[in-house]
Amino acid sequence: MNLKSQYGQYCPLAMSSEFLGNRWTMLILRELLFGSTGFNDISRGVPRMSRSLLSNRLKELVKRGIILRQNKQGRGQIHYQLTEAGLALGPVVFSMAQWGQEWLDIEPSIESVDVGFLMWDIRRNAVPMKELPNPFIVEFFLNDVEKNKSSHWLVFEDDKVDLCHINHDFDVDVIVDVSIKKLTKVWMGWEDIEQAIMDESIQFKGLEKYTKLAVTWLGHSSVAQIKKRPKSQRI
Amino acid sequence: MNLKSQYGQYCPLAMSSEFLGNRWTMLILRELLFGSTGFNDISRGVPRMSRSLLSNRLKELVKRGIILRQNKQGRGQIHYQLTEAGLALGPVVFSMAQWGQEWLDIEPSIESVDVGFLMWDIRRNAVPMKELPNPFIVEFFLNDVEKNKSSHWLVFEDDKVDLCHINHDFDVDVIVDVSIKKLTKVWMGWEDIEQAIMDESIQFKGLEKYTKLAVTWLGHSSVAQIKKRPKSQRI
DNA sequence: CAGTATCCGATGCGATACTG
DNA sequence: CAGTATCGCATCGGATACTG
Numbered sequence: 001m002n003l004k005s006q007y008g009q010y011c012p013l014a015m016s017s018e019f020l021g022n023r024w025t026m027l028i029l030r031e032l033l034f035g036s037t038g039f040n041d042i043s044r045g046v047p048r049m050s051r052s053l054l055s056n057r058l059k060e061l062v063k064r065g066i067i068l069r070q071n072k073q074g075r076g077q078i079h080y081q082l083t084e085a086g087l088a089l090g091p092v093v094f095s096m097a098q099w100g101q102e103w104l105d106i107e108p109s110i111e112s113v114d115v116g117f118l119m120w121d122i123r124r125n126a127v128p129m130k131e132l133p134n135p136f137i138v139e140f141f142l143n144d145v146e147k148n149k150s151s152h153w154l155v156f157e158d159d160k161v162d163l164c165h166i167n168h169d170f171d172v173d174v175i176v177d178v179s180i181k182k183l184t185k186v187w188m189g190w191e192d193i194e195q196a197i198m199d200e201s202i203q204f205k206g207l208e209k210y211t212k213l214a215v216t217w218l219g220h221s222s223v224a225q226i227k228k229r230p231k232s233q234r235i
Numbered sequence: 236m237n238l239k240s241q242y243g244q245y246c247p248l249a250m251s252s253e254f255l256g257n258r259w260t261m262l263i264l265r266e267l268l269f270g271s272t273g274f275n276d277i278s279r280g281v282p283r284m285s286r287s288l289l290s291n292r293l294k295e296l297v298k299r300g301i302i303l304r305q306n307k308q309g310r311g312q313i314h315y316q317l318t319e320a321g322l323a324l325g326p327v328v329f330s331m332a333q334w335g336q337e338w339l340d341i342e343p344s345i346e347s348v349d350v351g352f353l354m355w356d357i358r359r360n361a362v363p364m365k366e367l368p369n370p371f372i373v374e375f376f377l378n379d380v381e382k383n384k385s386s387h388w389l390v391f392e393d394d395k396v397d398l399c400h401i402n403h404d405f406d407v408d409v410i411v412d413v414s415i416k417k418l419t420k421v422w423m424g425w426e427d428i429e430q431a432i433m434d435e436s437i438q439f440k441g442l443e444k445y446t447k448l449a450v451t452w453l454g455h456s457s458v459a460q461i462k463k464r465p466k467s468q469r470i
Numbered sequence: 471c472a473g474t475a476t477c478c479g480a481t482g483c484g485a486t487a488c489t490g
Numbered sequence: 491c492a493g494t495a496t497c498g499c500a501t502c503g504g505a506t507a508c509t510g
Binding site: 005006007008009010011012013014015016017020021022023024025026027030046048064065066083084085088089091092093095096097098099100101102103104106108109110112113114117118121184188221223233235 | 240241242243244245246247248249250251252255256257258259260261262265281283299300301318319320323324326327328330331332333334335336337338339341343344345347348349352353356419423456458468470
């Protein structure tokens with residue numbers, strides 16, 4: 001962990017960049033800002049990051065006063081929590097995400113979407129609804145993904161949402177049949193989900209009283225409401 | 236220059252971080268946003284960056300659509316200019332600087348201030364005034380800096396401000412006698428300049444009609460108006 | 471669950487020297 | 491002024507295996 005100044009400038013931008021510019025750090029902050037507190041939860045949000053590096057980064061953030069490492073109720077349950085200064089990084093993280101959503105071309109990013117990451121992201125923003133049974137179980141069948149990774153289950157229970165990659169003989173209420181690229185696009189707000197339902201590139205199979213609410217309980221990315229620039233202007 | 240995706244996430248934050256997180260890139264954007272267009276001007280804003288690396292970064296930014304490289308009026312005069320997407324990064328750069336100004340402890344950053352960088356920064360924000368003669372020449376004498384780097388001249392002429400490190404037998408109007416740490420602090424808004432004038436830790440020597448305007452023509456950092464958190468809360 | 475230790479290859483980047 | 495080419499070290503970080 002490198003805490004010494006690389007830039008040698010008193011400029012606050014330089015001082016902030018000293019650690020915000022480190023590989024993975026912004027993404028870790030995103031996870032924390034979205035509410036993850038456990039090591040494994042954070043790790044699932046940055047699946048390509050090695051756990052040892054995540055460990056180092058978390059230590060650095062503790063040392064810098066961005067997060068606290070707390071051992072709640074003994075039992076090795078560690079909680080990472082943003083300090084007030086860490087919480088104040090929200091606008092920084094958000095402005096960078098907003099710029100990306102507005103200006104960046106999407107094509108490169110959907111070439112190799114990590115299935116696990118997408119599902120974990122969906123779990124995070126899925127919306128429990130009182131109109132749904134308890135539990136309410138949704139199976140995602142990603143029809144263009146290799147077999148052993150193509151099925152995922154979202155379990156709505158007691159106002160929480162869990163994610164599972166293994167079939168536990170669930171009593172599935174709704175099946176979502178869609179390609180991973182299409183799912184990414186509609187969930188990110190890059191394409192209109194109503195249109196995708198119309199042309200059946202995404203299909204919700206189950207009782208109509210549940211499928212007609214799909215657009216709500218599925219949720220969407222927290223930047224989905226930010227409009228992309230027209231294709232010709234993107235970079 | 237690495238344009239391939241390191242994070243493998245469609246998340247716009249990850250996509251943006253792919254290049255905004257690169258060493259020096261945010262500082263280069265700061266220079267461009269503040270109006271530098273030439274290679275050497277940009278380079279003076281990032282004095283510890285090697286020129287070959289700056290060259291590479293600029294190329295990358297061109298490739299990504301953040302800046303344009305234009306050869307104005309032939310004659311090898313190259314201008315780097317932000318595209319619309321590049322300009323839109325202003326809020327990102329600013330939010331990061333703002334967070335740093337608000338939350339970061341200043342002590343580490345003033346331990347080893349680069350004199351050249353500070354003077355270049357001051358030049359950028361100095362304010363030409365109609366009440367001043369033309370030219371108006373200010374000598375900075377940094378009384379705690381080694382002799383061959385302690386004197387700098389700011390030349391206000393025709394609504395432009397130039398900086399010089401060599402004594403050209405100037406007709407100096409005002410001499411500023413101050414330590415580099417104190418100058419940094421007041422210029423960054425970390426300490427009150429009026430107070431520093433009172434206790435004579437900064438001294439303006441010259442005709443009173445010019446020295447009494449010093450607080451104005453000296454200017455201050457573009458984040459100086461952002462209040463720091465009380466010392467106890469800083470990190 | 472929440473990490474740590476070690477290994478080792480890739481590459482980032484600073485230094486230096488050179489060009490039109 | 492505006493770069494480019496080359497060298498070589500340092501460190502970053504991924505992979506793997508192990509721990510309480």
